[in-house]
Amino acid sequence: xxxxxxxxFLLLCFSPSPNWIQASSPGQSQDLExxxxxxxxxxxxxxxxxxxxxxxxxxxxxxxxxxxxxxxEKEKYQISNKCRLHPDNxxxxxxxxxxxxxxxxxxxxxxxxxxxxxxxYIDKHFDNRHYHLLNATxxxxxxxxxxxxxxxxxxxxxxxxxxxxxxSAVRNRHLCETLADTCFPVTGGLSASRLHEFFLxxxxxxxxxxGGQKPFSRGGKTRTNAFYVVISVLVLMLLPLxxxxxxxxxxxxxxxxxxxxxxxxxxRKKKPS
Ligand SMILES: [Zn+2]
Numbered sequence: 001x002x003x004x005x006x007x008x009f010l011l012l013c014f015s016p017s018p019n020w021i022q023a024s025s026p027g028q029s030q031d032l033e034x035x036x037x038x039x040x041x042x043x044x045x046x047x048x049x050x051x052x053x054x055x056x057x058x059x060x061x062x063x064x065x066x067x068x069x070x071x072x073e074k075e076k077y078q079i080s081n082k083c084r085l086h087p088d089n090x091x092x093x094x095x096x097x098x099x100x101x102x103x104x105x106x107x108x109x110x111x112x113x114x115x116x117x118x119x120x121y122i123d124k125h126f127d128n129r130h131y132h133l134l135n136a137t138x139x140x141x142x143x144x145x146x147x148x149x150x151x152x153x154x155x156x157x158x159x160x161x162x163x164x165x166x167x168s169a170v171r172n173r174h175l176c177e178t179l180a181d182t183c184f185p186v187t188g189g190l191s192a193s194r195l196h197e198f199f200l201x202x203x204x205x206x207x208x209x210x211g212g213q214k215p216f217s218r219g220g221k222t223r224t225n226a227f228y229v230v231i232s233v234l235v236l237m238l239l240p241l242x243x244x245x246x247x248x249x250x251x252x253x254x255x256x257x258x259x260x261x262x263x264x265x266x267x268r269k270k271k272p273s
Contacts, residue, residue, distance in 0.1 A: 050091070050134060052141035054123055057092050059151035060142040066154070066220040071198055075191040083183035084145060091140040094133060095126045148176035149203060150215040164209035173207035180204060 064085055072079060081088050090096075098110030099122060107116040111130055116122040126133075146152075147168070177200070184196040198218060206215040 050127075050131070050136050052091060052136070053143040054092055054127075055155070056143035056146050056151055057090060057141060058096065059155045060146050060149050061090060061093070061096070062154045063149045063151060064142075067202060067216045067218075068199070070221050071202075071218070072195060075195055077184075077191045077195055079183055084139065084142075084179060085183055088135075089140050090142045091135045091137075092142075094135065095130060145175065145179065147172040148179055148207075150206065153215060164211075166209050169207045169209050173204055176200075176204035176207060 068085070079086050083089070087093050099119075100108040100110050101119075102108070105117050107119055107122040108114070109116070109122060109125060109130075111133070114125065116125065143151075180196050180199040180203075184192045184199055186193045186196050201213070202216060202218045205213040206217070
């Protein structure tokens with residue numbers, strides 16, 4: 001029975017109609033391999049068309065979200081979509097927003113609800129299955145801004161002690177100042193002017209080999225750690241229980257010693273008779 005299926009499958013693969021058969025190598029095993037992998041290759045072709053690092057774009061977004069947006073919100077300033085830091089100018093934003101993360105080992109695709117064990121697998125899934133949802137127009141790659149935004153500091157990389165390159169420091173500073181000028185033009189009002197000054201201090205001034213100022217010198221988002229909140233609530237709930245238990249235990253101990261004394265006294269009184 002299995003042999004019939006194999007023959008039918010071989011006939012299907014060797015039928016002259018599909019173009020890819022003629023283009024493949026003459027070896028039978030190669031043809032079979034092509035037959036099974038052609039779909040995958042077609043999907044990878046699309047993934048390879050995008051030359052923008054998803055990982056570095058994510059790091060750039062993390063920097064923007066933690067070290068810039070809290071201050072922009074505080075000023076109630078609306079970033080123009082001409083600014084490269086605007087969420088619309090991140091080609092991966094929509095896909096990143098469709099990542100449902102329940103746990104470190106549980107990732108779910110918001111488009112098709114498929115589950116994954118690790119973030120790298122859901123990333124591959126997005127590249128292969130939902131590549132058509134990428135907003136891959138020119139200038140939409142946040143990873144290109146990583147030099148200006150100090151992405152390496154928020155990525156899980158081994159700390160590197162590299163010698164400062166004056167040429168790349170100048171290049172990054174120039175890119176950084178261009179971002180400050182386009183996103184927060186000094187002629188755009190008081191808030192824009194203040195944010196322009198802030199942006200230079202927070203990101204641009206650190207692009208120097210003299211080591212004067214550190215990046216993110218104005219600080220970032222303050223987050224309450226969920227773990228500490230849970231521990232604090234548990235301690236507050238368990239403390240009264242603990243003291244209640246100690247109180248009842250001591251009370252019980254006191255009562256039992258009193259009872260013992262009473263019994264021994266009664267015993268002593270009974271003895272002479
Ligand atoms: Zn999906």
